[in-house]
Amino acid sequence: MSNPDLFSRLRTDCxxxxxxxxxxxxxxxxxxxxxxxxxxxxxxxxxxxxLIHYARAWALACYKxxxxxxxxxxxxVLQGLIDYEMSLHIKYCQRWGISQAxxxxxxxANANMAYTRYVLERGMAGDxxxxxxxxxxxxxxxxxIGRERMAHPxxxxxxxxxxxxLEMYADPEMQQLATSVAAQMQRLAEQRMGTGRFAxxxxxxxxxTRLEIGFWDMGLNxxx
Amino acid sequence: MSNPDLFSRLRTDCxxxxxxxxxxxxxxxxxxxxxxxxxxxxxxxxxxxxLIHYARAWALACYKxxxxxxxxxxxxVLQGLIDYEMSLHIKYCQRWGISQAxxxxxxxANANMAYTRYVLERGMAGDxxxxxxxxxxxxxxxxxIGRERMAHPxxxxxxxxxxxxLEMYADPEMQQLATSVAAQMQRLAEQRMGTGRFAxxxxxxxxxTRLEIGFWDMGLNxxx
Amino acid sequence: MSNPDLFSRLRTDCxxxxxxxxxxxxxxxxxxxxxxxxxxxxxxxxxxxxLIHYARAWALACYKxxxxxxxxxxxxVLQGLIDYEMSLHIKYCQRWGISQAxxxxxxxANANMAYTRYVLERGMAGDxxxxxxxxxxxxxxxxxIGRERMAHPxxxxxxxxxxxxLEMYADPEMQQLATSVAAQMQRLAEQRMGTGRFAxxxxxxxxxTRLEIGFWDMGLNxxx
Amino acid sequence: MSNPDLFSRLRTDCxxxxxxxxxxxxxxxxxxxxxxxxxxxxxxxxxxxxLIHYARAWALACYKxxxxxxxxxxxxVLQGLIDYEMSLHIKYCQRWGISQAxxxxxxxANANMAYTRYVLERGMAGDxxxxxxxxxxxxxxxxxIGRERMAHPxxxxxxxxxxxxLEMYADPEMQQLATSVAAQMQRLAEQRMGTGRFAxxxxxxxxxTRLEIGFWDMGLNxxx
Numbered sequence: 001m002s003n004p005d006l007f008s009r010l011r012t013d014c015x016x017x018x019x020x021x022x023x024x025x026x027x028x029x030x031x032x033x034x035x036x037x038x039x040x041x042x043x044x045x046x047x048x049x050x051l052i053h054y055a056r057a058w059a060l061a062c063y064k065x066x067x068x069x070x071x072x073x074x075x076x077v078l079q080g081l082i083d084y085e086m087s088l089h090i091k092y093c094q095r096w097g098i099s100q101a102x103x104x105x106x107x108x109a110n111a112n113m114a115y116t117r118y119v120l121e122r123g124m125a126g127d128x129x130x131x132x133x134x135x136x137x138x139x140x141x142x143x144x145i146g147r148e149r150m151a152h153p154x155x156x157x158x159x160x161x162x163x164x165x166l167e168m169y170a171d172p173e174m175q176q177l178a179t180s181v182a183a184q185m186q187r188l189a190e191q192r193m194g195t196g197r198f199a200x201x202x203x204x205x206x207x208x209t210r211l212e213i214g215f216w217d218m219g220l221n222x223x224x
Numbered sequence: 225m226s227n228p229d230l231f232s233r234l235r236t237d238c239x240x241x242x243x244x245x246x247x248x249x250x251x252x253x254x255x256x257x258x259x260x261x262x263x264x265x266x267x268x269x270x271x272x273x274x275l276i277h278y279a280r281a282w283a284l285a286c287y288k289x290x291x292x293x294x295x296x297x298x299x300x301v302l303q304g305l306i307d308y309e310m311s312l313h314i315k316y317c318q319r320w321g322i323s324q325a326x327x328x329x330x331x332x333a334n335a336n337m338a339y340t341r342y343v344l345e346r347g348m349a350g351d352x353x354x355x356x357x358x359x360x361x362x363x364x365x366x367x368x369i370g371r372e373r374m375a376h377p378x379x380x381x382x383x384x385x386x387x388x389x390l391e392m393y394a395d396p397e398m399q400q401l402a403t404s405v406a407a408q409m410q411r412l413a414e415q416r417m418g419t420g421r422f423a424x425x426x427x428x429x430x431x432x433t434r435l436e437i438g439f440w441d442m443g444l445n446x447x448x
Numbered sequence: 449m450s451n452p453d454l455f456s457r458l459r460t461d462c463x464x465x466x467x468x469x470x471x472x473x474x475x476x477x478x479x480x481x482x483x484x485x486x487x488x489x490x491x492x493x494x495x496x497x498x499l500i501h502y503a504r505a506w507a508l509a510c511y512k513x514x515x516x517x518x519x520x521x522x523x524x525v526l527q528g529l530i531d532y533e534m535s536l537h538i539k540y541c542q543r544w545g546i547s548q549a550x551x552x553x554x555x556x557a558n559a560n561m562a563y564t565r566y567v568l569e570r571g572m573a574g575d576x577x578x579x580x581x582x583x584x585x586x587x588x589x590x591x592x593i594g595r596e597r598m599a600h601p602x603x604x605x606x607x608x609x610x611x612x613x614l615e616m617y618a619d620p621e622m623q624q625l626a627t628s629v630a631a632q633m634q635r636l637a638e639q640r641m642g643t644g645r646f647a648x649x650x651x652x653x654x655x656x657t658r659l660e661i662g663f664w665d666m667g668l669n670x671x672x
Numbered sequence: 673m674s675n676p677d678l679f680s681r682l683r684t685d686c687x688x689x690x691x692x693x694x695x696x697x698x699x700x701x702x703x704x705x706x707x708x709x710x711x712x713x714x715x716x717x718x719x720x721x722x723l724i725h726y727a728r729a730w731a732l733a734c735y736k737x738x739x740x741x742x743x744x745x746x747x748x749v750l751q752g753l754i755d756y757e758m759s760l761h762i763k764y765c766q767r768w769g770i771s772q773a774x775x776x777x778x779x780x781a782n783a784n785m786a787y788t789r790y791v792l793e794r795g796m797a798g799d800x801x802x803x804x805x806x807x808x809x810x811x812x813x814x815x816x817i818g819r820e821r822m823a824h825p826x827x828x829x830x831x832x833x834x835x836x837x838l839e840m841y842a843d844p845e846m847q848q849l850a851t852s853v854a855a856q857m858q859r860l861a862e863q864r865m866g867t868g869r870f871a872x873x874x875x876x877x878x879x880x881t882r883l884e885i886g887f888w889d890m891g892l893n894x895x896x
Contacts, residue, residue, distance in 0.1 A: 052292060052295070055286075055295065055299075056286065056287050056289075056295070056797075059283045059284070059286035059287040059295075059298070059299070059302075060283070060287045062279075062280065062283035062286075062302065063280050063283040063284045063287060063573065064573050064574075065280075066574075066648060068276060068310075071276070071279060071280070071283075071306060072306055074283070075279075075283070075299075075302055075303055075306045075307075078283075078286065078299055078302070078303075079299055079302075079303045082295060082296055082299045083299075086292075108879065110783070110786055110882060110883060110886045111782070111786070113786055113790050113879065113883065114782055114783070114785055114786030114789070114790075117786070117789040117790045117792075117793040117794075118785050118786075118789045120789075120793045120796075120797075121789040121792045121793040121796070122789075124572075124792075124793070124796050125511060125512050125728075125792075126512075126514075126575050127574050127575035127578070127640075130575070189642060190642050190643060190644045191642050191643075191644040191645045191648065192575075192640055192641070192642050192645055193640070193642045194637060194638050194639050194640050194641045194642060195638060195639075196638045196639040197639045197640055200514060200639065207780065207785065210782060211782060211785065214782045280573075287797060288797050288798075290798075290872060332655065334559070334562055334658060334659060334662045335558070335562070337562055337566050337655065337659065338558055338559070338561055338562030338565070338566075341562070341565040341566045341568075341569040341570075342561050342562075342565045344565075344569045344572075344573075345565040345568045345569040345572070346565075348568075348569070348572050348796075349504075349568075349735065349736050350736075350738075350799050351798050351799035351802070351864075354799070413866060414866050414867060414868045415866050415868040415869045415872065416799075416864055416865070416866050416869055417864070417866045418861060418862050418863050418864050418865045418866060419862060419863075420862045420863040421863045421864055424738060424863065431556065431561065434558060435558060435561065438558045500740060500743070503734075503743065503747075504734065504735050504737075504743070507731045507732070507734035507735040507743075507746075507747070507750075508731070508735045510727075510728065510731035510734075510750065511728050511731040511732045511735060513728075516724060516758075519724070519727060519728070519731075519754060520754055522731070523727075523731070523747075523750055523751055523754045523755075526731075526734065526747055526750070526751075527747055527750075527751045530743060530744055530747045531747075534740075
């Protein structure tokens with residue numbers, strides 16, 4: 001097969017951005033349990049708005065799918081987000097003293113808009129592969145962050161107020177989603193990736209990763 | 225409220241197309257149990273392809289939604305189609321001697337493409353209201369056909385091979401969907417319908433209704 | 449290079465549809481000068497509406513372009529349509545006794561909607577290559593029809609009321625557009641066509657060709 | 673008429689963001705001739721990438737237009753950008769020692785992506801009015817900045833290296849474009865703005881204005 005593991009290739013090729021993203025200071029402080037709570041709360045508020053546009057991206061993936069199987073996968077992620085993860089997020093935020101009303105009134109930060117609109121617009125202008133590649137830093141990155149930080153020697157589990165956040169992304173279900181999205185990307189690459197397309201996909205992956213970095217930066221600046 | 229019942233207004237204003245659609249010869253023959261089976265089988269095959277693009281339209285409605293509530297409604301319809309109605313259709317077709325393989329290999333008829341692509345493209349070019357108005361002849365029309373034909377004196381129930389088809393669309397769940405889509409259209413109209421917009425929505429509704437007529441015409445011509 | 453001439457490959461692979469399209473009875477009668485004038489007038493009226501959506505497709509091609517060069521090409525076609533060809537069509541129609549007011553009030557025929565919305569929707573759901581492949585039967589087909597019919601022994605030039613129509617599509621500028629769109633398709637294929645994509649592009653090309661056949665059928669039925 | 677001057681209403685209602693945008697420190701320093709050249713060069717580089725996506729937004733406006741007149745206006749802006757303004761920008765940059773090759777290799781800054789993708793995605797998800805409202809801070813804001821700064825007592829014209837930039841946006845043609853886009857927005861509002869829609873349009877206008885502020889912030893930080 002001519003396109004061996006597109007995601008691994010993108011991740012390797014965008015090594016610098018990827019490292020800056022998955023090992024961002026926000027992540028390190030979170031894993032060490034030293035992240036100021038104001039930062040985490042700001043992140044949680046913005047993440048609520050993020051989830052809405054992330055769900056829209058999966059609706060778009062369903063609309064753009066070439067096969068019924070891909071429609072099914074996208075619908076399953078979308079439904080999981082709408083029916084389950086959004087409520088979970090609301091409940092989780094309540095434990096951090098954030099009410100649903102606060103979540104619903106959160107003004108969207110620029111860095112938040114930047115990432116989701118980039119993904120949605122790239123997906124709309126391009127095809128389902130462009131969309132998945134733009135989504136990959138989120139799906140695969142968060143799974144990697146959860147998995148690696150749970151196993152990382154510098155991670156403090158005992159008494160770490162952010163432990164359940166790490167556990168959520170280390171969860172087998174999240175790992176499974178990342179694996180299945182990578183496989184779907186690979187199948188799409190076999191269809192839709194000619195010899196000259198890698199450069200364009202790399203540009204998308206790099207941009208999306210840098211916008212994820214921007215999201216963590218925003219997390220560290222509660223006034224942004 | 226300034227836009228009293230947009231759907232009723234459209235239905236009344238497009239009286240001729242609407243009647244030609246809901247009282248189409250295909251419908252009358254189906255209700256009388258006299259429709260040639262070849263026509264119904266042709267319809268069932270095309271309806272399978274239709275369902276795929278109809279599901280895509282609800283994915284688009286979710287992407288285009290202005291509110292989380294509208295995202296939820298659209299996701300619920302989409303998931304119902306993908307997880308439930310498509311399997312139901314496959315099982316139903318088996319009782320008519322049509323295998324899943326046949327369904328999956330059905331070449332899409334022009335009249336089928338015409339309707340679904342019109343709806344999807346109108347929705348993409350316009351907003352969520354344009355999309356719902358283009359979908360309305362399908363959602364509300366089938367519910368009306370099911371409801372009215374079940375109550376119609378000319379309908380033959382006993383021994384009618386198409387009885388369960390009529391019952392399916394007369395079902396309270398389908399009626400409920402039609403009612404809730406009409407309400408959603410109405411809410412969107414309050415937001416997005418200025419004094420000059422009715423004419424454009426009427427054009428969309430009329431075109432979509434004529435394309436539904438084309439779908440029935442196709443049903444009567446199994447070679448189309 | 450691994451994708452030798454995508455357009456030729458599609459045209460060869462969809463031999464039957466393509467022949468039925470470029471040698472359609474409407475075309476033969478037009479070239480022989482025997483086409484009933486009512487058919488041609490019906491065609492001209494619908495073609496006016498067609499041009500609007502065809503222009504929209506080139507606007508979409510500009511939006512979807514990966515490179516500034518492709519944006520430039522699409523903008524150039526779009527501007528030619530909007531600033532020049534639409535006025536030309538209006539003037540041409542006046543010579544056939546059709547006023548601009550009549551053109552603007554033409555109700556769009558189902559077969560007309562079917563083709564343009566299919567193209568637009570395929571382009572929106574897919575990428576720029578899907579869009580161009582859906583447009584190809586129109587761009588390349590009309591150029592081929594003009595070129596071949598002008599050279600065909602059965603074509604009557606003297607006294608043929610449709611001669612200037614044939615000449616318009618045989619014109620070097622139309623031939624040049626067809627050549628340049630084929631080249632653009634080829635460049636996009638090198639980028640965006642993996643080993644498994646041909647089948648999907650073939651489906652699009654075949655469907656669009658069949659919808660073009662539907663357009664000629666409509667021309668032969670002035671009441672459609 | 674029920675929607676008196678939508679643009680003025682939005683501008684008034686988003687007074688704080690608007691002022692922070694049109695009177696941004698970048699603008700004041702530029703008008704005073706005190707802006708560090710590195711900031712201006714950074715801005716010029718990013719503005720080149722901006723122009724590409726801005727042109728795509730007008731292609732989208734053409735695709736989304738409800739009328740041939742609106743298609744014409746959008747095509748005219750698009751063609752002006754592609755055939756004229758981009759070359760003008762390239763020439764202008766050469767005078768600042770920036771080569772075309774440098775422009776073409778500019779990595780797009782996050783704040784740049786944020787604004788254009790927000791506009792494009794808002795336009796795609798919504799209708800032509802949502803798109804124009806998202807574009808308005810750019811079209812009307814730059815015209816206002818040019819016009820007001822040229823007349824402002826604090827503006828230094830003599831020896832100001834940025835004088836021609838101000839003159840370009842104060843130019844009658846730019847003023848005319850702003851006026852005509854405001855009029856088009858108003859016409860669309862009459863069609864597509866129901867009693868409940870202002871809040872949503874305000875959200876869009878406010879977000880786009882804040883993203884324009886982010887663009888100026890980026891200009892002041894050449895390393896961003």
